[in-house]
Amino acid sequence: MKSAVQREKKLGLATRDAYGQVLVELGKADPRIVAVDADLSKSTKSGLFGKAFPDRFFNCGIAEANMVSVAAGLASCGKIPFASSFASFLLCKSFDQLRMSVANPSLNVKIVGSHGGISLGEDGASQQSVEDFALACALPKFTVLSPADEISCRALVRLAAEHVGPVYIRTGRPKAPIIYTGSEHFQLGRANKIAAGEDVTIIANGLLVWEALVASDICRERGISVAVLDLHTLKPIDEAAVIAAAEETGAIVTAEEHLLSGGVASRVAQVVAEHHPVPMASIGIADTYAESGTPTELMEKYGLTAKQIVQAVESVLKRKK
Known part of the structure; x- marks a missing residue:
């Protein structure tokens, strides 16, 4: 894709x-x-x-x-x-x-x-x-x-x-x-919004931030406006940014190179559930350990690519309607 x-x-x-x-x-x-x-x-x-x-x-x-x-x-x-x-x-x-x-x-x-x-x-x-x-x-x-x-x-x-x-x-x-230019401001506990959008927000960290940006480009070509949030600080989580994403786009997809339990998906879902419930989908590693392989092979096998993020965006938008 x-x-x-x-x-x-x-x-x-x-x-x-x-x-x-x-x-x-x-x-x-x-x-x-x-x-x-x-x-x-x-x-x-x-x-x-x-x-x-x-x-x-x-x-x-x-x-x-x-x-x-x-x-x-x-x-x-x-x-x-x-x-x-x-x-x-x-x-x-x-x-x-x-x-x-x-x-x-x-x-x-x-x-x-x-x-x-x-x-x-x-x-x-x-x-x-x-x-x-x-x-x-x-x-x-x-x-x-x-x-x-x-x-x-x-x-x-x-x-x-x-x-x-x-x-x-x-x-x-x-x-x-490379995602950043060096001119951006970073603060512990404050996520960075690196792409604007109106239909859904992808919240990612680590290597999945790049995949989220690629996914946002693909979605834009399909008429879907996607915001991307780099959640570089997982704890303390930027509650204000997560709540704003839920309020402004009404749907959230999380993406992480981690088990779905206890990482980005879990922490974002807790904030959303407590403050502004919206449809969510999560990209991450299911309840399993991975095997040996090249990084590309593993990221593809366990669904940690832009392709899977796009599919999650399309799925969550159906529930948003």
Whole structure:
């Protein structure tokens, strides 16, 4: 399914690469910033910080739970630790430490889960994080972020460093299409409206933001006016933006590289149900783990493409009438 006026797809850096670069910049500006990793710094890109500031970088080995405890200790001493590993390892293996050592005392720890979602590809289900947003959002006081491209990643990592309190940031393995120009304003807890429309709103995050934009182009050619909202901050969710979308377009489609339970679909639906009920449809991973394959193969197999978003838009509009 191609748009007659095909949106130009320009690939930028993977968000993990952008994270590694901006972490070095932050380290130059603030000596309180330190980095810890679980022996995956080459993949998470925190190794760039380690090369620049070897005395402020700590490799905790293949021991994610211990790494989170180390980060909590550093934060309690006034440091601003960025703790990085694969998202699936960080959230699943370290949940008790995140809960009791970081969330409970509300320490100033930044958790960065690399290789988020199923788009990391061939590594398979053991390393594909499909439940990380649900787990992170369940932690009290946590801010939860999902940048869509390298530009938003740099902006959100900087905001995370400035924010006092625990933060979870998901970064990805594949190169991400460029969405932003660099002139946009980002604020934690405030979604970015990146396309205007009157008939339906697509609310997405991460790599699905690009797919949402492509879907909006296809819909426009079919006479459907679609707004697109980048929900880069999943928690605290921008209730005002979600309510406005429901009021202005009367229908919502969510799109995410995550299980349908506990992520964008669940959090948006809660706001809509409480404040302004409208027809909704959701694109995401059903109640399953994925398998091994190329990122493109997996995104297509599990329905995380513009094609499925367009189908969801058309379906929800039928219920809107």
